[in-house]
Amino acid sequence: MNWIKFGIVPLIMFVTLHSTALAVDTYSTVKLDGLTLPEWPVVVSPYGGKLVLSDSPEMVSNDGIMYQDTVSGDIRLFFHHVNATEVPKKIVVLLENYGKDTAHITVVQHGLGGPSLDYLQVGKEVQQEYLEGGNLYLIEVPCKESRSLISSLDHSIVEPNMLVNGMYDLKIDHPVIVRVMMMPLDADIAEFAAKAKVLPADPGEHRLRGTFEGKDRLIVGKHTYDGMKSGSVAVTLADNHLDQYVRGIDATDGTPTLNYGNYGIVYKIYLPSTSGDEISYYLNPRGGEYAGWLGLEYRHQDVHTIPTPADIMSFGSNKISESAYLGTYESGKSLWMTFSPPGASNLPIKLILEPEKVK
Known part of the structure; x- marks a missing residue:
């Protein structure tokens, strides 16, 4: 996101209206x-339900965990991170189950943008995909195991200064740890997660991470x-x-x-x-x-x-x-x-x- 400036928060498809709307041909x-x-x-x-927000550190300069929490029920995950190192990385979302039963995660609605150097385009792509909906899918995480929320990111190369942004609505029947991480391209995701440290958040009003009631x-x-x-x-x-x-x-x-x-x-x-x-x-x-x-x-x-x-x-x-x-x-x-x-x-x-x- 962009930041506060002058006290204000900084943070195509051609469409034709259906016959029920009136008097326009384009949205200009x-x-x-x-x-x-x-x-x-x-x-x-x-x-x-809850919003799990991972946007701090926004410019990620080290490998590690940007945000994590143990959640269940009606959850929305919003993550927004830039590879601020000088080498390619991958940015992933891992679901870990330390409970006694298999956790079932239904991805109800989602949008994914990037990796890309055009940050505004990435944010716009996420909104379009999320609002237009699509097929839901199910992820099962057995007891004492982990699974990636977004399998495409496991092999996606995030070049320096590229942004990855996602918005995912989840229904989770048993508690799982949601971890958003940046890591080396050749690292095993589960092994990295077991040793990774939580990265410090950006200071002050830039501390855009946390878990919030009322998504x-x-x-x-x-x-x-x-x-x-x-x-x-x-x-x-x-x-x-x-x-x-x-x-x-x-x-x-x-x-x-x-x-x-x-x-x-x-x-x-x-x-x-x-x-x-x-x-x-x-x-x-x-x-x-x-x-x-x-x-x-x-x-x-x-x-x-x-x-x-x-x-x-x-x-x-x-x-x-x-x-x-x-x-x-x-x-x-x-x-x-x-x-x-x-x-x-x-x-x-x-x-x-x-x-x-x-x-």
């Missing part, structure tokens, strides 16, 4: 500044939005003021930790509106360069994902008035959005609602 960027708009009041409710977040409007009365409004996400950062514990040493940017948290957003008009939606980055995807479900039928932005890889570095157009929809109908802060992108971000009169 437009000039729309969310900073000048009134904030639409919402209720923020954390829910779901999901529900955002619901406090009132029914009437565009003709309220005009253009914005909802701010991941700013630690209107939308608080999740707090947790670094399981490697027991210290409290804060997830600056809420990386790995998945937001479900529902803003009820009155019937009779249309509403255009935009995503406006406020912290700097941003590259991600967003999921939409309209009237429980039209389900699709949108690159943010669509016409370029990223936006928001110099022109903070740039906004990604998400589509125009009939007001009063069910519209759900799925959002998660992408790795390597900057937060906070604003969701803008712009009223449109029906012609």
